[in-house]
Amino acid sequence: MPPDNRHVSEPAARPRPQARLHGGLPRRLGAPLGVLTAATAAFAWLGAVDPNEPGHYPVCPLLHLTGLFCPACGGLRSAHAVAHGEFAAALGANALAVAGYAAGAVFWALWVCRAARGVRTAGPRPRAVHWWTLGGLLLVFTVVRNLPFGSGLAP
Numbered sequence: 588m589p590p591d592n593r594h595v596s597e598p599a600a601r602p603r604p605q606a607r608l609h610g611g612l613p614r615r616l617g618a619p620l621g622v623l624t625a626a627t628a629a630f631a632w633l634g635a636v637d638p639n640e641p642g643h644y645p646v647c648p649l650l651h652l653t654g655l656f657c658p659a660c661g662g663l664r665s666a667h668a669v670a671h672g673e674f675a676a677a678l679g680a681n682a683l684a685v686a687g688y689a690a691g692a693v694f695w696a697l698w699v700c701r702a703a704r705g706v707r708t709a710g711p712r713p714r715a716v717h718w719w720t721l722g723g724l725l726l727v728f729t730v731v732r733n734l735p736f737g738s739g740l741a742p
Contacts, residue, residue: 615702622695634670638663655733658683658725661742680742683728 638644649657661681668677669688677685694711701707731737 612703615705616699619695619699619702622698626691626695630666630670633663633666638667656729656741658729664742682740683725 636643644663647657647660649655650660659681662684665677665680665684666688668674668680669685674685728740732740
């Protein structure tokens with residue numbers, strides 16, 4: 588007859604430690620610094636080539652075909668204004684894009700801090716509810732900026 592182990596409780600499962608990245612600090616910071624280089628180059632290009640002058644960038648297809656502003660309309664003008672430090676103009680061109688730039692900067696800073704400490708976490712893991720919320724926000728922003736009372740959000 589096997590022994591009766593019902594009175595012995597199993598130890599609680601310990602949380603797994605976060606995986607550590609191998610390699611030195613330059614190797615760990617390679618990807619975040621590559622992303623920073625690409626973002627800086629994009630903003631430098633937009634700072635040098637003014638989207639307010641016609642002919643430099645293609646026209647938004649939704650605006651061209653329907654006359655409606657999409658959620659990205661004004662995004663290039665917004666990035667141009669950010670590159671020149673004109674944050675009020677950037678908000679006027681596309682406030683949601685400015686919020687996206689700020690969120691991207693925060694997530695990038697968190698990524699750099701984690702990589703510098705050697706922690707291999709990719710950052711926040713969006714769930715379905717986050718994607719649905721973002722989609723709803725984009726939809727509401729698009730509808731409001733195309734209505735008369737939301738003209739302040741139009742580029």
